[in-house]
Amino acid sequence: MTPAPPAVPNILTIDVEDWYHLSGEQIRGHGTLRPDILARQLDRLLGLLARHDCRATFFCLGGSLGNSPELVRQIAAAGHEIGTHGWGHQSIARLGLPAFREDLLRSVKWLQDLLGRPVLGYRAPAFSVTRDQLDGFCEICLEAGLAYDSSIFPIRGRRYGIPAMPTAPYVIHDAGGRRLVEIPLSTVEWRGRRYPVAGGGYWRILPAWAIGRIITRLNHAGCPMVTYLHPYEFDSQRLSATMAAGWSLRSLKHQLKQNLNRRSMYAKLDAILSVYRFAPAEEYLRDPGRFPPHGPGAGLL
Numbered sequence: 001m002t003p004a005p006p007a008v009p010n011i012l013t014i015d016v017e018d019w020y021h022l023s024g025e026q027i028r029g030h031g032t033l034r035p036d037i038l039a040r041q042l043d044r045l046l047g048l049l050a051r052h053d054c055r056a057t058f059f060c061l062g063g064s065l066g067n068s069p070e071l072v073r074q075i076a077a078a079g080h081e082i083g084t085h086g087w088g089h090q091s092i093a094r095l096g097l098p099a100f101r102e103d104l105l106r107s108v109k110w111l112q113d114l115l116g117r118p119v120l121g122y123r124a125p126a127f128s129v130t131r132d133q134l135d136g137f138c139e140i141c142l143e144a145g146l147a148y149d150s151s152i153f154p155i156r157g158r159r160y161g162i163p164a165m166p167t168a169p170y171v172i173h174d175a176g177g178r179r180l181v182e183i184p185l186s187t188v189e190w191r192g193r194r195y196p197v198a199g200g201g202y203w204r205i206l207p208a209w210a211i212g213r214i215i216t217r218l219n220h221a222g223c224p225m226v227t228y229l230h231p232y233e234f235d236s237q238r239l240s241a242t243m244a245a246g247w248s249l250r251s252l253k254h255q256l257k258q259n260l261n262r263r264s265m266y267a268k269l270d271a272i273l274s275v276y277r278f279a280p281a282e283e284y285l286r287d288p289g290r291f292p293p294h295g296p297g298a299g300l301l
């Protein structure tokens, strides 16, 4: 892989959630928390990042970690930024803005009480904010004290995405000087279409050299690569949806899909971090030249 231009740091973000709990909820309507498994996954990922002296943003889900404050403290103690992934992992499109507001404020209060410092960033479950909701959504983010959001995939996707939105970080909302920055998830254009190359199936299937080329291409255009990865993608053991939700065709399909090439993720991220510089979102935003004249969040950062 060719080294990226050093002027553009990339942004490494991790959505921290309990795969077993969410898979149970998704497949049969209820799930069981497995903090022991989440701890195993986190240990492996945190170890990999520590070896590269790389810090990241961890968007923590209240419904997964509310009973495991030690896991959030462990991530923070390793020097990473803690952002919020909300509380319940329901789609904002389906929740509607009033219920989203409750969910977000609950999660921000939980993290701020736990860590004793402001939470600056949010990642919506499954990038589920819609275009019609954007104004109200941004107002609620500012009300919660956030400086940035990272929930918009500027694509026309089957399940998510707001097409034709900017592909590099920008100020999305300015309410009389209180500004909210949007850090969109990375996309690349190919033959007139945008592809969501920030994580998920793309990272599981593409080889490290191909992801490296995408990062170089983005960096040459002045854009950071903005990822979304998950601790479960780094589990040393096979993910078992039948353990999470019992035996059914849906469980088996989910299990097959989620394990497909998943074990390559550790070596892939290892290879990418040896070449490219990644930082937490807050570090990217703190650069005084990034959003002149006063930077986002008016004094929060």
Ligand SMILES: [Zn+2]
Residues within 6 Å of the ligand: 015, 017, 085, 089, 124, 125, 126
């Ligand atoms: Zn999530």
